[in-house]
Amino acid sequence: MKVNGKHLELIPPMTVEDLILNTGRRQDRVAVELNGKIIPRSEYACTLLKEDDSVEIVGFVGGG
């Protein structure tokens, strides 16, 4: 599985929520794209990840 461009080993079953929490991020501070499609926060806990998935986890940073 690819997360933010890097390979990450998937140990199933893993949901989007598991992935966010396992990597020390906060659910209320991120937005998630799974294979190019935005996953609403309410679906993190019920969205299972697969080995060939590509995930982008983004958040706000300072910018002009």
Place this chain on the structure above:
Amino acid sequence: MTDELRIGNRRFNSRFILGSGKFSLDMTKAVMENGGVEIATLAVRRANEKGEENILDYIPAGLTLLPNTSGARNAEEAVRIAMLARELGCGDMIKVEIIRDSRYLLPDNCETIKATRMLADEGFIVMPYMMPDLSAARSMADAGASAIMPLGAPIGSNKGLLTKDFIKIIIDELDLPVIVDAGIGRPSQACEAMEIGCAAVMANTAIATAGNIPMMAKAFKLAIEAGRAAFLSKPGRILHNRGEASSPLTGFLEGAE
């Protein structure tokens, strides 16, 4: 008398939009408070792993966040970033910023018009950053923009209001708020932008590269307020090839000549 800045269905009292880049998180709150800022821009990037601090924890409550689409090179990428920004849950305002030129960081007006239409159709309050060109500004207005954000000079350059005459044309011809964005490096330049009728000024680098960052935020606040008051007072005329006495010319020493 109230003099609100209106962008889409939103109302603001401050006309100073602050970019949140380039200064330390610890300073964010003081800068925004000193500047009397009600709108701050943010960027969307891949999220930090473990324990790294988040800028949202440093921005004073009640501020309106204006995410930008920086990093986008075409309309589709801008829309993708805007959708993620909205999913982050800080409202539906978006500053469209589409750049393909990595040296001068000049915006691509054609792609920006396309993105403005796509995002306005999605219900965003769209504020396109653009190269000041009247026909492009008109197209952005027609596409559903809620404000137009022409650049004064290249991003981060602090060179000032190089495009003044072209921004003035947009102000004169469009009914939308015109917010000068990028290049403003000094409070005097922000004041000048407001004097010619800009609805607001956006600045970031000018403050972030100052020796005393919170004090410079205050200086910008005062300059923007002064320029706005000057605009509302309708500045006096200019005489180009003569003077005109400010004191009465009669009433004393009449016989001197």
